[in-house]
Amino acid sequence: MTEKKISISNNDRLGLISNLSTMLSAGIPILETIDSLLEDSKGNTRKVLEALKDDLSQGKHVYHAFSRFPKVFDTVTVNIIKASEEAGTLDVTLKDVKENIKKEAEFSDRVKSALVYPIIVMVVFIALLFVMLIVVIPRISSVFTKLNMELPLPTKILIFVSDALISHTALFFTIIAVFIIGLILLYRSKKDLLITILSSLPLISHLIQDIDLTRFTRSLSLLLNAGIPITSALELTQTVVVKKNVAKAIEHAKDVVSSGKKLSQGFKDAKKIFPVIMIKITEAGERSGSLDKAVLEISEYLEYQVSNTLKALTTLLEPVMLVVVGVFVGGMMLAIIAPIYGLISQIGSRGGP
Structure with a gap:
């Protein structure tokens, strides 16, 4: 399966962003954060983290890795991450993205129910x-x-x-x-x-x-x-x-x-x-x-x-x-x-x- 076709559930996406936000807010370096998350991750979530680690190791940005998975992170999320990296507020913005994903998941659940x-x-x-x-x-x-x-x-x-x-x-x-x-x-x-x-x-x-x-x-x-x-x-x-x-x-x-x-x-x-x-x-x-x-x-x-x-x-x-x-x-x-x-x-x- 190509990266463009890879998708994960709302819960997995929420968990991924939430963990990244929590660990970065605690002052843990991003590569160390990703290594920690890789220990317990599996499936498509692991593929996203591996791509993120590869890009960061090559000097690329987080948003670049996210943009490789359009079915996981839409263009709005990618551009928000890009702006926050340029402003140096990635940890704060990830909290906002987390809340947005949470609200979107709750909203979708209400529609489905x-x-x-x-x-x-x-x-x-x-x-x-x-x-x-x-x-x-x-x-x-x-x-x-x-x-x-x-x-x-x-x-x-x-x-x-x-x-x-x-x-x-x-x-x-x-x-x-x-x-x-x-x-x-x-x-x-x-x-x-x-x-x-x-x-x-x-x-x-x-x-x-x-x-x-x-x-x-x-x-x-x-x-x-x-x-x-x-x-x-x-x-x-x-x-x-x-x-x-x-x-x-x-x-x-x-x-x-x-x-x-x-x-x-x-x-x-x-x-x-x-x-x-x-x-x-x-x-x-x-x-x-x-x-x-x-x-x-x-x-x-x-x-x-x-x-x-x-x-x-x-x-x-x-x-x-x-x-x-x-x-x-x-x-x-x-x-x-x-x-x-x-x-x-x-x-x-x-x-x-």
Whole structure:
């Protein structure tokens, strides 16, 4: 595996940066720090540390080693490290990077946890559907056949699907496996396309935009705090967003700042992307000379908003999914019960006076 394809988990990345920050803050030389960390490291984390040691031994900088692993350290992190090395504040900046990785991991976990319930419901529903079609329906179908009953169309369709599934079980599961693998490969190779499709959905589009703005403002705050010029910081933050219209709005804001105007003006020009509260807080930060802190406050506010939106979506999805599952299962049960009820009615009418 080439260095550009190497990746590590958020926890491993957090542990690596945290250990580097702690040991450097304690006054331990960086090469000695790396040697100590190599003793307990393994896997891709070890490869990152070995590359870092090699580069430092050749007189290169930490940021150069980090830049060799784009899936571990994004361009924002690399440039923050570069600026801190030039300013001689690497140990302090690593603490900021550590906090950023921690917040990003927590944020990602909240997004993922919001998807857990719908996924569980879907898995249970699909499992129940298979049990009904493979186990329950064939047994009831054999009873209907023995009784030579005239079945309604929904029941015939249900039995046909059940028979087809039983006759071609291996083929069916192969198709499902190919479909899942195809989705995974599509996500890895055409991630931008999938995000574009998701972004076209009304509720999802707004949520993705808020997530983009959260990551943008958090990264911008870090870059400004590291002493990186605002135009360079705005250019770098375009890489952390996924929606093209958000990236274009950031690009426009950079052009506005480059022309000598304030960042808040760039935000005002794209009010459909940047909310009013974001513009107002930015203006306040510009007036007080603490733009980095103002942008950090914006990121915290947006993160809170995203969390609330995720909770609302989850709360909305729960009853909707239960209704959908109920309709499917209820429809299947009705297709099974209807012929039985008809048979009972016939027997009752024959036995009557």
